[in-house]
Amino acid sequence: MIARLVVLVQIALRNLFASFINFIIGGIILVGTCTTVVGGGMLDSLDRSMSRSVIGSVAGHVQIYSTKSKDELALFGGMTGGDPELAAMTDFAKVKTALETLPNVKTVVPMGVSGALITSGNTVDLVLARLRDLYKVRDGKNVNPDLADLSGPALTEQIAAQKAHVRQIVNVLKGDYTKAKVLLKKDTEETREGEEALARVSDDGFWAGFDTDPYGSLEYLENRIAPLVTDSDLLFIRYAGTNLDTFQQSFDRMRVIDGQKVPEGHRGFLIAKFFYENNMKLKNARRLDQIKEALDEGNNRVIKGDPVLERLVKENQAQTRDVILQLDGIKTAQVIAALQKLLKTEQTDFAELLTSFFTTDDQNFRERYDFFYKEIAPKLQLYRVKVGDSLTIKAFTKSGYVQSVNVKVYGTFSFEGLEKSPLAGSMCLMDLMSFRDLYGYLTTDKLEEMKALKAGAQAKEVSREHAEDDLFGGGDVVEAQATAGVIDDKAQLSGTGQAMHQEDLVKRVYSREEIENGVVLNAAVMLKDPARLKQTIADINALSEKDGLSIKAVSWQDAAGLLGQFILVAKLVLFFFVGVIFVVAMVIINNAMMMATLQRTQTIGTMRAIGAQRSFVLTMVLVETLVLGLVFGVLGMGLGTGFMSYLGSHGINATTDIMYFFFSGPKLLPTLSAGNLIAALVIILVVSSLSTLIPAVIATRVSPLRAMQTDE
Amino acid sequence: MGSIVSIRDVVKEYSLGKVVVPALRGVSLEVEKGEFISIAGPSGSGKTTMLNLIGCVDTATRGVVEVAGQDTGKLTERKLTALRLDTIGFIFQSFNLVSVLTVFQNVEFPLLLQRKLNGAQRKARVMQLLEQVGLATHAKHRPNELSGGQRQRVAVARALVTEPQIVLADEPTANLDSVTGQAIIDLMKSLNQQKGTTFIFSTHDYKVMQHANAVVRLADGKLQGRETGEAAVAAALKGMSVAPVAQAAP
Ligand SMILES: Nc1ncnc2c1ncn2[C@@H]1O[C@H](COP(=O)(O)OP(=O)(O)OP(=O)(O)O)[C@@H](O)[C@H]1O
Numbered sequence: 011m012i013a014r015l016v017v018l019v020q021i022a023l024r025n026l027f028a029s030f031i032n033f034i035i036g037g038i039i040l041v042g043t044c045t046t047v048v049g050g051g052m053l054d055s056l057d058r059s060m061s062r063s064v065i066g067s068v069a070g071h072v073q074i075y076s077t078k079s080k081d082e083l084a085l086f087g088g089m090t091g092g093d094p095e096l097a098a099m100t101d102f103a104k105v106k107t108a109l110e111t112l113p114n115v116k117t118v119v120p121m122g123v124s125g126a127l128i129t130s131g132n133t134v135d136l137v138l139a140r141l142r143d144l145y146k147v148r149d150g151k152n153v154n155p156d157l158a159d160l161s162g163p164a165l166t167e168q169i170a171a172q173k174a175h176v177r178q179i180v181n182v183l184k185g186d187y188t189k190a191k192v193l194l195k196k197d198t199e200e201t202r203e204g205e206e207a208l209a210r211v212s213d214d215g216f217w218a219g220f221d222t223d224p225y226g227s228l229e230y231l232e233n234r235i236a237p238l239v240t241d242s243d244l245l246f247i248r249y250a251g252t253n254l255d256t257f258q259q260s261f262d263r264m265r266v267i268d269g270q271k272v273p274e275g276h277r278g279f280l281i282a283k284f285f286y287e288n289n290m291k292l293k294n295a296r297r298l299d300q301i302k303e304a305l306d307e308g309n310n311r312v313i314k315g316d317p318v319l320e321r322l323v324k325e326n327q328a329q330t331r332d333v334i335l336q337l338d339g340i341k342t343a344q345v346i347a348a349l350q351k352l353l354k355t356e357q358t359d360f361a362e363l364l365t366s367f368f369t370t371d372d373q374n375f376r377e378r379y380d381f382f383y384k385e386i387a388p389k390l391q392l393y394r395v396k397v398g399d400s401l402t403i404k405a406f407t408k409s410g411y412v413q414s415v416n417v418k419v420y421g422t423f424s425f426e427g428l429e430k431s432p433l434a435g436s437m438c439l440m441d442l443m444s445f446r447d448l449y450g451y452l453t454t455d456k457l458e459e460m461k462a463l464k465a466g467a468q469a470k471e472v473s474r475e476h477a478e479d480d481l482f483g484g485g486d487v488v489e490a491q492a493t494a495g496v497i498d499d500k501a502q503l504s505g506t507g508q509a510m511h512q513e514d515l516v517k518r519v520y521s522r523e524e525i526e527n528g529v530v531l532n533a534a535v536m537l538k539d540p541a542r543l544k545q546t547i548a549d550i551n552a553l554s555e556k557d558g559l560s561i562k563a564v565s566w567q568d569a570a571g572l573l574g575q576f577i578l579v580a581k582l583v584l585f586f587f588v589g590v591i592f593v594v595a596m597v598i599i600n601n602a603m604m605m606a607t608l609q610r611t612q613t614i615g616t617m618r619a620i621g622a623q624r625s626f627v628l629t630m631v632l633v634e635t636l637v638l639g640l641v642f643g644v645l646g647m648g649l650g651t652g653f654m655s656y657l658g659s660h661g662i663n664a665t666t667d668i669m670y671f672f673f674s675g676p677k678l679l680p681t682l683s684a685g686n687l688i689a690a691l692v693i694i695l696v697v698s699s700l701s702t703l704i705p706a707v708i709a710t711r712v713s714p715l716r717a718m719q720t721d722e
Numbered sequence: 723m724g725s726i727v728s729i730r731d732v733v734k735e736y737s738l739g740k741v742v743v744p745a746l747r748g749v750s751l752e753v754e755k756g757e758f759i760s761i762a763g764p765s766g767s768g769k770t771t772m773l774n775l776i777g778c779v780d781t782a783t784r785g786v787v788e789v790a791g792q793d794t795g796k797l798t799e800r801k802l803t804a805l806r807l808d809t810i811g812f813i814f815q816s817f818n819l820v821s822v823l824t825v826f827q828n829v830e831f832p833l834l835l836q837r838k839l840n841g842a843q844r845k846a847r848v849m850q851l852l853e854q855v856g857l858a859t860h861a862k863h864r865p866n867e868l869s870g871g872q873r874q875r876v877a878v879a880r881a882l883v884t885e886p887q888i889v890l891a892d893e894p895t896a897n898l899d900s901v902t903g904q905a906i907i908d909l910m911k912s913l914n915q916q917k918g919t920t921f922i923f924s925t926h927d928y929k930v931m932q933h934a935n936a937v938v939r940l941a942d943g944k945l946q947g948r949e950t951g952e953a954a955v956a957a958a959l960k961g962m963s964v965a966p967v968a969q970a971a972p
């Protein structure tokens with residue numbers, strides 16, 4: 011038996027090297043296997059690293075949500091880009107208790123992902139508010155404890171500085187308007203009104219008479235000028251409302267970068283570091299950071315000739331407005347002086363100075379960078395929101411009216427390895443109570459407040475959709491204290507009763523029960539043994555069925571929405587590609603073996619005459635292609651393995667932001683599993699045997715009579 | 723003494739489209755064990771056809787062909803193949819060695835198909851036969867490194883390696899010069915005498931025929947009679963043969 015096989019293999023091997031076409035076939039098989047091995051290994055590695063990213067940043071192993079939901083859960087946004095519409099799980103505590111009876115469930119972290127607009131107050135608002143406070147100090151009606159010590163010349167100086175700041179802003183705005191008029195040929199009723207207002211307030215007369223009626227002048231500025239400033243009004247932010255305590259414990263790759271954790275049981279907000287840097291930092295500073303990061307990266311990257319870096323420099327030169335708007339008179343003067351010294355120039359125009367300051371090249375960049383952070387940055391508000399600030403978040407509730415919540419920012423955070431990923435880095439975290447407020451669900455606070463209001467018989471009926479009432483056991487009309495759309499940032503900035511109430515909320519500590527008894531949209535389930543994911547999902551769904559929990563469990567992959575399908579799609583593309591290669595290989599192998607068979611009918615006939623059964627001939631032809639497939643397939647596998655081990659030891663650097671997420675870090679070290687090799691082997695064997703089936707059958711039909719005929 | 727091959731009233735017709743070509747038209751022949759028999763006749767007379775029937779690579783249209791006591795018309799394809807493997811050795815006009823195998827492997831091949839002997843036994847048997855055909859030193863050569871005569875000797879060794887009862891050879895000397903052809907016939911003859919193997923071969927060459935202890939003549943698909951080798955040659959030399967014998971092939 012073995013001897014027979016040896017001879018067959020020997021025949022195969024010798025035939026293999028006898029024909030040139032076999033090398034072409036071999037080449038195709040080699041490329042095919044190499045692609046299978048490398049592609050398969052890469053995708054598996056990507057799958058693993060991406061699953062680490064998705065699981066570790068927000069999804070957990072399994073996500074649960076209400077079966078009544080209209081859409082499927084998509085944590086990173088759905089098909090249409092919007093958030094999916096999920097029905098709420100009304101009794102999370104019950105769900106949690108039930109799930110925790112399952113042996114493989116470690117923790118259940120409540121969640122709700124949503125997006126909202128945040129306002130951080132624009133510069134002119136802030137300046138005007140400060141100026142108003144200063145005048146109040148002057149008039150002995152101070153409300154701001156920070157300004158209590160201010161008096162005499164210091165106060166006068168401060169007032170002058172703020173006024174200079176306003177005039178500076180007005181100047182910038184005037185410039186904007188002139189530009190807009192020329193560039194966009196924009197000349198409407200609206201722009202004309204704006205121009206008129208600007209003309210009036212840039213007139214020295216306006217400022218000369220300012221002190222006689224400061225509040226009237228301020229009002230004019232607030233009403234006519236502030237709306238013209240569009241520097242930093244609204245920012246879209248994505249957040250997950252969650253039980254911050256369990257979240258921090260369960261997603262152990264989460265690190266607080268600036269500030270601190272939200273204290274246990276408190277309301278609070280954590281901003282994703284990536285988002286904080288990219289969307290909340292002063293653009294000029296951010297660009298300097300980006301250039302520095304690129305230069306520090308190694309690879310001898312230089313600004314000159316690098317399109318990305320050159321663009322950043324250009325943008326910094328052109329867009330100095332944000333810096334100018336922020337600085338009041340005193341600070342402007344200081345910065346101008348420092349810049350004149352640095353740049354050795356007599357130039358007095360601030361914008362011009364900044365433009366030449368931001369004209370950075372490979373020689374001066376580091377000096378300018380250091381100067382910026384040492385001399386200019388301390389005078390600026392580098393981030394729109396500072397740690398410790400309170401953030402006003404406005405969101406549309408389910409029934410479509412605007413809800414607003416103030417929440418204290420405790421710090422920033424990121425997930426280890428995903429620091430540079432925009433996907434993982436744009437999801438901020440919020441406590442569940444605030445989330446429920448925003449989403450329009452009843453919280454304990456609201457309940458208490460309502461009672462108080464009712465007791466005072468001052469309840470003002472606010473008509474509202476009853477859509478959600480049944481969720482709360484139906485009954486009371488909810489009169490959210492946050493009357494829709496009435497919350498006024500300006501009022502808050504100048505410090506009204508609203509802020510006082512917010513203070514109370516910031517200090518309040520909630521018990522675990524309070525947090526978990528209530529409505530959540532979805533929840534992450536962390537498993538003890540992630541390998542048993544499928545089984546556990548089935549268990550959860552079965553449990554839901556049995557106990558009537560009305561929840562649906564999906565894997566992290568499904569929960570990630572489109573993103574989770576990415577690997578699947580990539581796999582399909584690879585399969586398609588490999589499939590094409592092997593189909594081509596099959597056609598060629600089939601033809602080549604057919605030719606070879608027809609050329610060898612005399613040999614085959616002789617073997618048959620001598621006494622070889624048909625099965626022997628079949629085996630002979632099959633062994634021949636199998637040997638061909640194996641020889642070149644193993645070569646291809648070797649090549650692929652070599653390539654993968656090279657990649658595995660050198661790593662692939664994440665060069666784009668999205669790659670950080672897929673790689674779950676700055677570098678992917680792909681590995682090859684036995685499975686990848688076995689898959690490649692199986693494919694080769696199947697392909698080669700399938701492709702010789704027809705020639706093999708034809709070979710068995712060769713008559714032994716063929717041996718008797720002499721070849722012409 | 724029983725016949726090793728028994729042919730009775732065999733008709734073989736080939737159909738070429740709608741035309742039926744009769745190759746054998748009622749032939750009967752008994753071949754005894756240990757005979758060294760030659761089939762003679764002009765081209766197209768049906769020699770190859772007859773050998774194919776005896777060799778079980780083809781079946782008769784009518785009539786009975788018995789080989790080693792088995793009626794070949796009643797055997798399945800598999801059984802016929804097994805019968806060929808175990809009882810018949812073939813020597814072909816154009817040698818038909820497997821070019822990618824060595825001399826040794828070519829000779830060993832039928833033994834591998836038989837699966838009766840182990841490696842050592844096979845080796846001993848193959849080497850013994852190569853010894854007998856005088857090619858023991860060429861065991862590791864490939865067929866294309868040998869001369870025509872050497873190749874045919876390898877073929878003889880391959881035909882005999884399974885110790886078959888019958889060896890069939892269709893014009894074994896046709897592709898060889900007369901001296902080499904003579905040597906092959908001598909070799910066959912000596913093996914016939916040593917082992918008692920029955921040899922049936924066809925030839926045009928009367929020099930070859932004279933070694934046969936019987937010559938059967940075919941003409942136009944019919945058996946013309948049976949004579950001794952010497953008689954056949956003598957007849958041929960006198961020009962009294964039933965059919966003129968073709969000139970020996972170059
Ligand atoms: N496969 C076939 N198909 C059709 N006719 C055939 C076939 N083989 C042989 N014949 C015919 O049968 C007859 C006998 O042929 P055969 O080959 O047996 O003759 P032969 O005596 O061996 O001739 P040669 O000395 O030329 O080899 C011839 O007329 C031939 O044309």
Ligand SMILES: [Mg+2]
Nearest residue numbers: 769770771892
């Ligand atoms: Mg013939």
